[in-house]
Amino acid sequence: MTGSVSEPALDIVDETFLTVPPGTVAAVFADPAAWRRYWPDLVLEVYTDRGDQxxxxxxxxxxxGTMEVWLEPVLDGTVLHYFLRATPAGQPLTPARLRREFDRRARAAKAIALDLKTTLEDGRAAGEPPRSSVQ
Structure with a gap:
């Protein structure tokens, strides 16, 4: 976390492995209603739509600032990469408040990823076939 004119005050990176194909995860983020649910205090405008990526x-x-969800196919699933590079709007924050904001945003990003992991995997472990394929 730094706070200069050239660098964002918040630079958050998160990675989570989900045992589902990238297209399954991409479908969640393709819906603008999901953006409002996940980030209710942010107004997002797509500048690059990479489909399943x-x-x-x-x-x-x-x-x-900017935010990105990059979906990387890995083995039998997807690594959900999340990047947020932004500065709080309005008055500059004290270092302590900036650290709290960083922590809040980082925890929120991980909570979104873990919620998607639970929902989309539906109990499937890495290496197991999808439930629809189990007989």
């Missing part, structure tokens, strides 16, 4: 957005609202 994810999305890149410009961010306005409580934060100003």
């Amino acid at each position: 994810g999305l890149r957005w410009t961010v306005r609202g409580a934060l100003i």
Whole structure:
């Protein structure tokens, strides 16, 4: 976390493995209603739609910057990469408040990923066939 004019105050990176194909994860993020549910205080505008590889957005609202979800196919699933590079809008934050904001945003990103993992995997472990294939 740094706070200069050239660098965003928040630079958050998260990675989570999901045992589902990238297209399954991409379908969740393709719906703008999901964006409002996951990031209610942000206004997102897609500037790169990479289909099953994810999305890149410009961010306005409580934060100003960019955000990306990159979906990387790995083995029998997807690594969900999340990047947020932004600065809080409005008055500059004290270092302590900036650390709390960083922690809040990082925890929220992981909570989204873990919720998707639970929902989309539906109990499937890595290496197991999808439930629809089990006989």
